[in-house]
Structures are given as C-alpha cells and as structure tokens.
Amino acid sequence: MKHISILVPKGAILGSVEGPRQVLSEVNKLLLSMGKLALFEVQLVGLTKEVSVAGGIYKVFTDVRAQELQKTDLIIIPALDGDMVLNLAHNQDFIPWILRQHAGGAEVASLCVGAFLLASTGLVTGRQCATHWMAANDFRRMFPDVNLVEDKIITDEQGIYSSGGAFSYLNLILYLIEKYAGRDVAVFMSKAFQIEMERRSQSPFMIFKGQKEHEDEAIKKAQEYIEQNFQEKITVDQLASMLALSRRNLERRFKKATANSIVEYIQRVKIEAAKMSLETSRENVNEVMYHVGYSDPKAFRTTFKRITGLSPVQYRSKFNLETVI
Template identity: 65%
Template sequence: MKHISILVPKGDVALSCIEGSFTVFNKVNDFLAASGRSPLFKVQLVGLARDPETYHRLFAVTPDLTLDEVSQTDLIVIPAVNGDMQQVISMNQEFFPWIVKQHHKGAEVASLCVGAFLLASTGLLDGKKCSTHWFAANHFRKMFPDVTLVSEKIITDEGGIYSSGGAASFYNLIIYLVEKYAGKELAILCSKMFEIEFERSNQSPFIIFEGQKGHDDEPIRKAQEYIEQNFSERITVDQLATMFSLSRRNLERRFKKATSNTAVEYMQRVKIEAAKNSLERGSENVSEVMYKVGYTDTKAFRTTFKKITGLSPQEYRNKYNRALAS
C-alpha cells in the first residue's frame, strides 16, 4: 500500500489542492473496492500540529498526524500557498528538514501550483526543472535562480520530484501520479470521473505576458516600454542599443539578466500578446491580426505564435473568441 502524506501548511493555502488530492487518491481506492480489489493508497493529512488549520476564515482542515508521527511515507504532496512568499516560507520552514529526510529515505515529492516555492526552499529542486503558476514565474526565478523554471509545462518529473503548473492543473499531476502508481486504466477512469483532460502537458495557452519589470535597470525598463508602445513597428536590437546609449552586447546581456528574455524574445512576446488580445476580442482574420502586430511573414508569425502559445493562431481564435463561437 502506498502511503501518501498531504501537507497541511500554515498561512493562506489553496484548499482545493488539499481536498482535490485527497479525493482523487481515495476515489482510486473506491474503484478498486468496487471490483473486489484491495485499496492501494493510505492518504493522510500531515501538519506541524494536530490543531486544525483554518483557511479563508471559513474552512478548517485537521491533520491526521504530525511530522513526528510519520516515520516513513511514499509520496509527499505540497499544496499551493498564497500571500507573501517569504513569510509563507518562514511560517512553514519546519516542514523542510522532514521533507528532505523523507526524500532521502525514498519518498517522492510533488508540489502543486505555487507550492513549488515551498518545495524549492528545501533545496531538492536545485539544478532541476520545475513548473509553477505562470503568474508567479518571475518571482520564482528571482527567489530560486538555481532551479530551472519551465513555466509552460503542466507537469515536471525529475526522478520522483514532481511539480504542476497553475491553479486547477494540479489535477493533471495527480492523474499522472495515479497512472504511475495504479496504471493507465484507473488513471483514465479518474480523468473521466472528474472530467480532467488526460495527458494535457502545456499551459502556454493560458499565459498572459505582462513583461518583467520588477528590476532596477532603468535603461532596460525604458527599452521594454518602448517595445510595448511600438510593437507594430519593426524594431532592431541595434536601434534599441543606440536609443539608450548602450553597446549591442551590453544591452543584450542586461536585457536577458533583467527580464529572463533576450531583446528579440521580448519583442516577439509583446507582439504575440497583442495578437492574442485581437484574436480573442476582435473580428479581424488571422492575416489582418498578423499585419496589425507588425509581422509580414505568415510562416514566421505562425511559427512564433505556436512556439509561445502552443496553438496556431486559428486554433487560438477558435478557442477563445466568444463572438466567433456564438
């Protein structure tokens, strides 16, 4: 039997991650019981104390066990946490040595959404890939530069250390773990029961690019603003370097450091974000949108759009344009 420990952290926690994980793993046991088989999972809530944790002033979650009462487990699930991440990490730091100890004893560890901040604080993600909610990506990169963030991914699996993308996509990771532990048949059954898309791997269509301006490099911030205000124009890196009195090499180095994108990548992302907005809300066809955001090469536009969003421009328009769908 697999022992699953779902953590009950202190602070502002996404209750759905605790309840959803608990429900799905126990539903697998129900499916097995219905076919005369033994349960596979023993699911317990584990906290720093037995006292209930109250979330959103309304919902109380009572741990089954404390850390000291769990000598060994097979999977640790870290739910999403909200608020000031430095404070949340400080409030929950007693979990970290226990998580590391259990991992060294063979336990796997899964973070859900921004629970990645707690997982990364253990050091277990250093040198590894992980995902989190796209909205928290810039903050995560600054706090954990030794972790390779792949925020477009729904699921990462680094040798038994798992993470999921944003919000409700944690269900995709739970289904992935059900498949690993219980087999594809039960995973598909769970996906149908909870109406979760099976094998969805990319959260790029949901990402809203807002620029990375949480830095102190003023010339780079001004370059970003210029790009955003003139996205329909053809802007070159040399033009930006001259405009802000920097060498091309210096601008490219500083741009990458400040924004985690090259200047060319930033220009592409700004153009594609503008295209997404037009495809969502407007009546223009794909070619009209392409010219509107400054592209003249159809192949280049489609290639860049799909690289950033995971969908073709037409697929994106069909998916998100309500007027078109009605």
C-alpha cells in the same frame, strides 16, 4: 500499499488539499469495487493537529503531525495563498521533515505555487520545476538556481514532481495515478472527474507581462519602448543606440533583468497583442498579423504556436467569445 502524505501548510489553498485527497480516495473505491486491494493510504499531514487555511475561513484537522510520521512514500505539497516570503517562514519546519523523508526514499510533488516550498528544500536546485505562470517572475527572483519551465503542466525529475498553475494540478495527480495504478485507472478517473488527459502545457492560458520588478532603469526604458512600438520593426542595434549602450552590454543586461532575450521579448509582446485581437475582434488572422508588425504569415504562425501551443485559428476558436457561445 503506498502511503501518501498531503501536507496542510499554514496558508494552504483548501482546494489543492482536498482535490488530491478526493481523487486518490476514489482510486481506492474503484479498486475495491473491482475486487482488488486499496492502493493508497492517504493522510493529511500538518505541523499541528489543526490548521487555518484560506485566510482563516476554514480549519483543516490533520490526521497526523509531521513529527509523528516516521515513513511515507509520496509527499504532496499543495498551493499556498498570499505572501510567499511569509508562507515560507510560517512553514519552514516542514523542510527538514521533507528532506528526511526524501533521503529515506519518499517522492515529492508540488502543486501550483507549492513549488515555492518545494524549491526552499533545495531538492529542485539545478532541476526543472513548474509553477503558476503568474508567479513565474517572483519564483525566478527567489530561486534563480532552479530551472523554471513556466509553460509546462508537469515536471518529473526522478521522483520529484511539480505542476503548473491552478487546477492543472489535477493533471499531475492523474499522471501519478497512471504511474502507480495503471493507465486504465487513470483514464477512469479522468472521466469521473472530467479532467482532460494528456494536457502538458499551460502556454495557451499564459498572459505575458514583462518582468519589470528590477532596478535597471535603462532596461525598463527598452521594455517600455518595445511595448509602445511593437507594430514597428525594432532592432537590437536600434535599442542599443537609443540607450547609448553597446549591443553586447544591452543584451546581457536585458536577459539578466527580464529572463528573455530582446528578440524573445519583442516576439512575446507582439504575440500577446495578437492574442488579444483574436479574443476580442473579428479581424482575420492576416489582419491581426499585420497589425502586430508581422509580414510573413509562416513566421507569424510558427512564432504564435511556439509561444501559445496553438495555431492562431485554434486560439481564436478556443477563446473568442463569438466562437465559444
């Protein structure tokens, strides 16, 4: 039997504690109904026996304290709510326990912004990690040595896992069920809980908001110019001349400040404007393309799909109100 420890940190989001517990417990019920042995022993693990979550609205009674648990096979770190610096300070006593368990062979998985606690252990330094796209800028600032892949739903780095934002953590739970219990069990759970399988990207749900929480005023001016003039053809040389910087210096500083190259930033601003038009207007795809400054339909569609994971037509079908109702 595989022992699974679902952590209950201070400030945990209740759903990402209870959700995995419920789905994994249902796996056991399914296996027992088939005349098989239960596969998982699932325990809620805290630093104390009683943990306040959701701003004190709820209390979770843990099954065991971390310091009392000698051996586990999988640690699940749920999402945390609120100020991440305070969250990490309140839960730092989990870190040596996680590291000790990992050294003893345990796998570790983070859900959504639980990635901040995972990254604090150092286990994903130099490795890929996913988190909620809305937390991407803060994560990069706090953990620059982690390879954040903000578009991904699931990462698997040799037994260290992470998931994208919000309820996409359920896709990681299905992934783990398939790994441990087999494809047929994972498919049944996807149907029972109505979780869409094989979703690997959170790109269609991302909203691009350029990283402006930096101190480089020249780069902020460049960002503002791009965002106000995205319909026009903007070149790197034009921006460099406007800011009285060399092209090389501008490109270096822009990448450092925003985590995007200038060309990538321009593309993302244009595609974000296109997404808004496709969501709210009746303009056809070509009209949207021209309004955001593209003249080549193939280039527009290629860039749109690379950034969102969907074609413009698929995106409109998914998110435009008139096509949904």
